[in-house]
Amino acid sequence: MNRQQRRAAEKQSHKKNNIGLSDVLSDAIALHKEGHLVEAEENYRALLKLMPKQPDACHYLGLLLHQKGRSAEGIELIKQALDILPTYTDAQNNLGNIYKEMGELDKAAICYRNVLEFAPDYAPALNNLGIVMQKQGDYDEAVAILNKATELSPDNFDFFQNLGNAYQKQGDFLQSVKAFHKSIALQPYQEDAYKNLWRAYYQAMEFDEALGVLQQWLSFEPENPIALHTLAAHTGEGVIPERASDSYIQQTFDKFAGSFDQVLMNLEYRAPELVSMAVSHVYKASKNLKVLDAGCGTGLCGPLLRPYSASLIGIDLSQKMLDKATGRLVYDNLIEAELVSYLEQNCSSFNLIVSADTLVYFGDLRPFVHAVKNALLPSGHVVFTLEKMDNGKNYRLNHHGRYSHSQDYLETVVNEAGLTLCDVEDVILRKEAGEPVSGLLVTAKH
Numbered sequence: 001m002n003r004q005q006r007r008a009a010e011k012q013s014h015k016k017n018n019i020g021l022s023d024v025l026s027d028a029i030a031l032h033k034e035g036h037l038v039e040a041e042e043n044y045r046a047l048l049k050l051m052p053k054q055p056d057a058c059h060y061l062g063l064l065l066h067q068k069g070r071s072a073e074g075i076e077l078i079k080q081a082l083d084i085l086p087t088y089t090d091a092q093n094n095l096g097n098i099y100k101e102m103g104e105l106d107k108a109a110i111c112y113r114n115v116l117e118f119a120p121d122y123a124p125a126l127n128n129l130g131i132v133m134q135k136q137g138d139y140d141e142a143v144a145i146l147n148k149a150t151e152l153s154p155d156n157f158d159f160f161q162n163l164g165n166a167y168q169k170q171g172d173f174l175q176s177v178k179a180f181h182k183s184i185a186l187q188p189y190q191e192d193a194y195k196n197l198w199r200a201y202y203q204a205m206e207f208d209e210a211l212g213v214l215q216q217w218l219s220f221e222p223e224n225p226i227a228l229h230t231l232a233a234h235t236g237e238g239v240i241p242e243r244a245s246d247s248y249i250q251q252t253f254d255k256f257a258g259s260f261d262q263v264l265m266n267l268e269y270r271a272p273e274l275v276s277m278a279v280s281h282v283y284k285a286s287k288n289l290k291v292l293d294a295g296c297g298t299g300l301c302g303p304l305l306r307p308y309s310a311s312l313i314g315i316d317l318s319q320k321m322l323d324k325a326t327g328r329l330v331y332d333n334l335i336e337a338e339l340v341s342y343l344e345q346n347c348s349s350f351n352l353i354v355s356a357d358t359l360v361y362f363g364d365l366r367p368f369v370h371a372v373k374n375a376l377l378p379s380g381h382v383v384f385t386l387e388k389m390d391n392g393k394n395y396r397l398n399h400h401g402r403y404s405h406s407q408d409y410l411e412t413v414v415n416e417a418g419l420t421l422c423d424v425e426d427v428i429l430r431k432e433a434g435e436p437v438s439g440l441l442v443t444a445k446h
Contacts, residue, residue: 021047025056037064037323055081059091066098067320069298069327074098089115093125096132103265105132123152127159130166139170157187164196173204191217191226191251198230202399210234226251233401241397244361246317246338253297253318261298261324267430271356271385274427274441276304278383279352282422282443283308289351292375294339294384295358299325305354306330315342343371351377355384357429360402363395365410369417376446382419385429386410388438400432407440419444 028043044061047054062077075098081091096111109132115125130146133139146163153159164179180197187193194217201210214234217227225248232241283289288310293301296314298321305312315335316322322334335342339358353372362368372382389396389404396404407424414421422443429439 021051021054025054025060028057029060032060032064035319037068040064053084055085055088055091058084059088059094062091063094063098065327066101067323069324071098071102071327087118089119089122089125093122093128096125096128100128100132100135102261105136108132109136121152123149123156123159126152127156127162131162134162134166134169139166142166143170143172155186157183157190157193160186161193161196164193164200168196168200168203173200176200189220191224192255195226195230198234202234229401233397233399242362242364243403244401249317249361253316254320257298257318257320257324261300264300264430267432269357269430270427271429271439272300272304274385274429274439275301275354275356275383278423278425278441278443279305279308279354279381282381282383283352290349290377292350292353293331294343294353294355296325296331296334297321297358299328299331301354301356302328302330305352308352315339340367340371343368343375346375348377349375351380353380353382355382357385359384360387360404363397363403365395365405365413366416369413369419372444373417373419373446378446380446381422381443382445383441383443385427386440386442387429388426388440390438405440410440410442414442414444419446 024043024047028040028047031040031043041061041064044057044064047057048061051057058077058081062074062081064074065071065077066074075095078091078095078098082088082095085091092111092115096108096115099105099108099111109129112125112129112132115122116129119125126145126149130142130149133142133145143163143166146159146166149159150156150163160179160183164176164183167176167179177197177200180193180200183193184190184197194213198210198213201207201213211234214227214231217224218231221227225245229241229244229248286308289308291305291309291312293299293305293312293314296302296316297318299314302312302314302325311332312330313333313335314322314325314331315337316325317336317338319336322336325331325334339355343353353376359365359368376382387402387404389406393406394409395406398404410424411421422445423441425441427439427441428436430437
């Protein structure tokens with residue numbers, strides 16, 4: 001083989017290798033989009049082993065690690081992608097998105113402004129910067145930036161939703177409603193815009209218009225679980241559902257997973273701290289308990305329960321919340337399951353069951369309490385929180401979609417199940433619209 005033939009063969013081999021690596025990246029991205037995070041991560045890492053400076057693999061693996069709750073590692077990988085390719089617009093924008101979800105708004109704004117320095121009409125960065133400005137309380141700048149984003153992308157329904165939210169924060173009800181209606185006109189079959197429009201009318205005490213939004217939504221999607229639950233919460237008429245449906249929980253919290261921790265921090269959320277305090281009163285120094293975190297979400301209770309646990313299991317209906325909990329590296333097992341069914345199937349399995357801010361999506365507590373009795377070992381304990389209802393009997397579904405319970409009802413249900421009520425404490429769970437939310441911190445024993 002002469003020199004020219006060797007060069008041709010080398011060129012062809014290089015081309016085949018590039019095609020092969022491109023296929024690995026495409027497969028990884030497809031797995032990632034389908035939610036197969038373990039397999040996608042393996043493919044990204046295999047590609048980076050062969051090509052450590054492949055910017056797309058660094059970028060997408062960084063996003064995946066953030067989804068799994070390992071945000072610090074994800075940030076470093078995306079920064080590597082930007083070191084390799086400084087003009088990588090999507091990577092810079094997504095780095096801002098991670099900082100935004102983590103509540104590091106100043107860093108997020110820097111990322112978005114970096115994008116806009118070399119791409120001033122890059123609408124996604126304008127949209128995200130507008131969201132950050134809103135979160136920081138600069139509503140006038142948020143409205144101005146988001147208006148520019150909608151001018152550049154007049155067919156993007158998400159941008160109009162964000163504009164509507166900014167107008168609502170600014171106090172401009174008329175413009176807020178117009179923006180939400182525009183979003184719905186662009187994309188009729190979307191939950192968030194209908195719910196945001198309903199909330200705008202509701203907060204403005206335009207109750208007939210708010211009801212009309214729900215009816216319009218249900219005319220498109222008569223079985224939509226979020227619309228049905230919101231309608232029941234809005235009207236308070238007819239048969240109140242005994243609990244939020246599984247599909248309502250899954251859809252709501254899958255969407256909420258990315259920003260869950262930061263949103264709750266902003267609300268001065270105290271449920272994990274409160275249940276941990278109650279556990280410390282019962283088990284002062286134990287480290288050998290079989291513990292279930294029932295409705296674990298992103299795992300905020302996990303680090304607080306680990307010191308008591310020989311084994312620590314978390315269950316939740318939202319897989320995306322569980323993906324976040326995985327990154328905390330404190331659970332022995334994380335399971336996607338419906339709470340009551342899981343408890344019924346695991347007889348005499350736990351010394352301690354904890355449920356922080358999960359039962360606010362249950363009206364009738366009887367199925368849960370009876371299932372707890374089944375799943376606890378003798379002398380085992382359950383600790384949970386409820387939102388407190390001062391007036392009325394039993395429970396109520398509130399307009400925000402969560403249930404509150406009376407203390408008398410709680411005591412009746414616990415006694416009927418054959419558990420011993422050890423303690424019920426009045427607590428503040430968080431703030432909502434700047435006002436404290438009253439709750440009950442409950443400890444009961446098998």
